[in-house]
Amino acid sequence: MEKNYRTRFGEIDIIARKGRNLIFTEVKTRTTCEYGDPLESINRLKVARIKKVANQYIVSKRLPEYDPSFNIISITIGRSFIGEMAIKGNMLQEIISQGALKDNRNLKIEHIENAF
16 A cells, blocks of 8 residues: 655555555565664664554544554565675576575565564
8 A cells, every 4th residue: 555654753664455454564674683683673662653653544544444463574685695686687586596585594584464
C-alpha cells in the first residue's frame, strides 16, 4: 500500500495489507555487524514511534476495521558482495546463483512477523 510513509513523528518503511491485517514493516540493513546486528537498533523508542505513525496512518486513511501487525526485516549484506552484484548487473539472479541465501557470510536476511 505504501513505502517510506513519513510523518512528523517518524517513518514506516513498508505498509502492506493481507486480508483484514495492515502490516507495518521496519527494514534494517547493515553492511557489517561491527556496530551490532540490525535488529539491535530497534529499541523501545523506535517501537513507540512506529506504533504512533501506524496509528496516525490508520486514522488518516480511515481504516479502523483493520488489525495492525508489526514485522521486522533485518538484512546484513557484505560490501564486497554488493560490488560483485553491481558489476554483474542482475542482483537478484546473482544472489540466487551464488547461493548467498544458503551461505550467510555474504547475505543474511531475517523476517520476524509480529515482532512487537
